[in-house]
Amino acid sequence: MKINITVGSSHFMNGYLNIDPITGQDIEEAQIIRADIRNLDSVAMDSECREIIAENVLDYLAKEDSKIALANWVKKLRHKGRIIVGGIDAYEVCKQFYQRVIPIEEFNIAMHGSLENPWEVKLSHSTLSELENQLRSLGIEILSKRVNGLNMVIEGERP
Secondary structure (H helix, E strand, O other), X not given: OEEEEOOOXXXXXXXXXXXXXXXXXXXXXXXXXXXXXXXXXXXXOOOOEEEEEEOOOHHHOOHHHHHHHHHHHHXXXXXXXXXXEEEEEHHXXXXXXXXXXXXXXXXXXXXXXXXXXXXXXXXXXXXXXXXXHHHHHOOOEEEXXXXXXXXXXXXXXXX
């Protein structure tokens, strides 16, 4: 099983079970369900998943909930299963704002969300090194990590 986790997205992946707490629905091309993204126990057994993608999700959870969710997702990975997680890198946002690369409006959207919809509110932030340390503490071997603009992505594997 492969899982793609989103929040309020309209972009879903074929060949994945797409989980979104906001827009879950059945669409012909992709299987999409509405579920609590903090706990995947109702959709996957422990050690069942070959891959979990959650690139822009953790920012929308309170800090403690994001730690709980990440631990739950890692439990769902089989050995040699991969996890790809990311979001806004708080360090990069602050650095670029301080260096006047981004204006205050972009800083606010990056840190707080666009607020265009009720769910588009960011509740916590992380940095690349903090997320990497969390994954390592859960037993994940880091395969790659990168920052692109304000976004960070880490790919890891369960040994």
